[in-house]
Structures are given as structure tokens and as C-alpha cells.
Amino acid sequence: MLVNAPRGTKDVLPDTSGFWQYVESRAREICKIYGYHEIRTPIFEHTELFLRGIGETTDIVQKEMYTFEDRGGRSIPLRPENTAAVVRAFLEHKLYAQPQPSKLFYIGPMFRYDRPQAGRLRQFHQFGVEAISSPGPTVDAEIILLAVQFLQSLGLGDLKLYLNSVGCPQCRPHYRSKLQAFYQDKLPQLCHDCRSRFDRNPMRILDCKENACAELSQDVPEIVDCLCEECAAHFNQLQNLLKAAGTEFHLNPRLVRGLDYYTKTAFEIQYSPLGAQSAVCGGGRYDGLIEECGGQPTPGIGFAIGLERVLLALEKQALLPPITPSLDLYAAPLDENAVAVAFRLVSELRRSKISCDMDVMGRSLKAQLKYASQYPARFVAIIGDDEVRQNKVMLKNMKTGDQHLIDIADVRAKLLTEMEE
RNA sequence: GUGGCUAUGGUGAAGCGGUCAACACGGCGGAUUGUGGCUCCGUUAUUCGAGGGUUCGAAUCCCUCUAGUCACCCCA
Structure with missing residues (x-):
């Protein structure tokens, strides 16, 4: 016990710390090239921030937070992700009063209480980028290219970029009710999880791996067909920009992000040889988050890259640089x-x-x-x-x-x- | 949180109820007096993830726990 690190944590020993330094310095390089600046926020925050920011019904908040009571009786969680905290800092330090947009990045540990697996730890590390104040879609494309370029600069191949739009408060409710209408009579045939998703978050049913649910979802209406004019135009323009930049992407109408704050653009980069934990990067637009956190309505977009997963992918492809002490x-x-x-x-x-x-x-x-x-x-x-x-x-x-x-x-x-x- | 598999030294591993727990690599020391990388020799686990139990006897059988791993859930 005394000589074992807590479950789901890992020591980075001298024989591997060089790999971390390598990946982190690449991240910093790319951010410099794209004009993003580092922000360092605390490793713990107030519980309310994540309840508001991530969403009270999300798994992350409901069952994965490391929350403790400090000696002053405050409820304090170790951060499970960093977007909410960046937004908090943006508001607290009135960064909106400076020339906008705010282009920020961070590298650091995150904490989620989950069953550990390869590529999924309780303390893990993310490299994340946030662009606040621009409604897009140019900045959306920029952020996506940044993520892609970062991964490519490490030499990673076999990456797939998946893209979707999850709509906005204008059009998503329509889609939601359309979905519920679609599943209404199929409800008894859905799996247990999906029946509970029906009310809470019907978009998640599309993602279900149960054969029965997947079959029932064959002819499900797609959100892309239900987007409001603004969201559709945004989504179109983003695709045009990505094409113009020569970036390959795949539309995935079933791509749903797990955090409540996402709007419009949602994307994910996968490296499938990683198995179940194949999502190396996940991100999207969060136009409602800043207002939700008490600021003026302000759009934003960002992503997070799981560094352990990147390192695993690099190892699999034999792309780790040799570390030669001398x-x-x-x-x-x-x-x-x-x-x-x-x-x-x-x-x-x-x-x-x-x-x-x-x-x-x-x-x-x-x-x-x-x-x-x-x-x-x-x-x-x-x-x-x-x-x-x-x-x-x-x-x-x-x-x-x-x-x-x-x-x-x-x-x-x-x-x-x-x-x- | 659910299910499957696994757990022997620093590492990779043999052993599958009965004398000192193989073997390889690594580490440390040495092969005449102050010289490395090759070779050779010695040494390196009172102990088999932890704790209980069965047995005359357990690393080997049973239980619990812990941890890893795979899948689900979710996500990076």
C-alpha cells in the first residue's frame, strides 16, 4: 500500500519523462504558431463551476468527480476538465476587456473517478485549446487545424477526423422532439440504458452499441437535416474552410459530445488502434457556456487532447524520439x-x-x-x-x-x- | 459502476500439493598492484500481489480484498 501509487495514477519515471517533454514542447510550438497563449488555472475549483459548466446530469459530474470538503467546509473538486475553469478565469480577470478573441491553451492534469483501463486513468493529462469571443466558423476551422497539425507534427498517421453539428438552442429542441417522436413507439424494444436516455438525452441513443438499438436507429432523422438556417450555414462554411485547407474529415451525424455545453460544431479525432479509448481529441463549440457561467453572452470553441493516449499512439507507431542522456x-x-x-x-x-x-x-x-x-x-x-x-x-x-x-x-x-x- | 481474464525478483518468465523457487537479461562485485564497452567467475526472491482458510505439508486448491488488463458505461 505504502509503495503503490493510488489506483489509476501513474508515475512518469526518468526513462519516459523525456517523451512527455517532447510532446509538450510540440504542443507549445504549435500554439505559438497559431497565436495561442498559455493559461494556468488551479487544479481544484468550486463544485458549482462544474455543475453549471459541464452540466448536472452528465456522467462526469454525477459519478466521476473527485470532490472533497476542505477545512473551511467548501465543496471542492479536482478539475475533471479545464474548459469551465478557463471560462471562469476569462470572466474573473475580465479578459473580455482586452482585444478579442482570447486564444488560450493549457497543459495539465485532470481527474476523473472511473474504472482505469489502458488510455484511461484517474489522473490524466490534457493539452487543450480555447478560442473565446469569435462566433466562427473561421476560428472553428483554425482550432481543428491546430489539433490536426499538432498530431501530424508528431508523425501520427491513421487519424480520423469526425465532424458534426449539434445545433443550437434554436434548433436542437426541434430535433430532440423529432427524435423522441421517432423512438416513441420503439421504446419497449430499446435497451435499458437507452430507455433512460430517451428523456434525458435522446441524442445519445444514436450512439448505442447494443445491436437492437442500432438496428432501430437505422432510419433515424439526422440532425444535419434539422439545423436552423444559421447553424446550417455555419456548418457549411466550416466544411468549406476545411476543404479549402485540404483537411480530410468525415461527417458523423451520430457524434454527440458528453458535455452539456456544446453547440454547433462538434468534432473528434480518433486513432482506432487504441481500442475502446480511441478518441485522442475531442472538442466543439460552446456558445452558451460563458453566459451560463455568469458572463455576457459570448461564443467560444475549444478541444482537449488526451496526452496519455497520444503517447500510447506514438508508442504503437514507434514514433517516440530516442532519449539519449549524455x-x-x-x-x-x-x-x-x-x-x-x-x-x-x-x-x-x-x-x-x-x-x-x-x-x-x-x-x-x-x-x-x-x-x-x-x-x-x-x-x-x-x-x-x-x-x-x-x-x-x-x-x-x-x-x-x-x-x-x-x-x-x-x-x-x-x-x-x-x-x- | 457492471462483466471476463490475469498477478512469481529490477525486467522477461519456468514451476501446476512435498528436498535449497529454474533459466535469461539487468544490477552489484571480482579476474595480481590506477583504466570501461567483449569474455569468464561470484552475488542478487527466508519468498511467490495482500489477508484468511483447506492440508501432515501450498507459489501451486478455496474465499475475500487489492491492483493490472479487456469489454461495457463514459470520455481525452
């Missing part, structure tokens, strides 16, 4: 007097930003050389009695095996010229 100099002292000399040398070199290390295990020279070659270190400075007496160091090139006795004072210059090559 060291310019390893100091190998042979006795206590030499340790002091070596320590001084190493300290000085480190101040000059030369990467170096020395023995702290009291090992034999043989063992020290072995260690240095595994590191791998480019040079080893062997320091024994003779060297200490003469203020010199036996500098050994680990690649060639050559070694020369040189003045300690010259080590730095020697290393610098060697590193030039």
Missing part, C-alpha cells in the same frame, strides 16, 4: 584527497554550464569507468595521488580511449574545444 565529463577520484579535487573541478565546470558528474559511491576506478561508459560520458577525468600532487588530471576520451595528463586549469578549455567538434 555527459561531457565524469570525474573519477581514487581516494579522499582526490575526491576534494574532483569535487572542485566538477563544481567549476558546472558553473560554466558544462555537464559533468562524479563518483559518489566510493567505487573502484574500474567500476567508475564502467559507470561512466554506461552514462555515456564523453570524457573521464581520472584523479589519483600522482595527479593531485601535480595539479593535473588524466583526461580520457571514452570514445577513442586516448588519454593525456593535463593541468586541471586547462580542463575547461580542453573540453570546450573538444565539444566544438
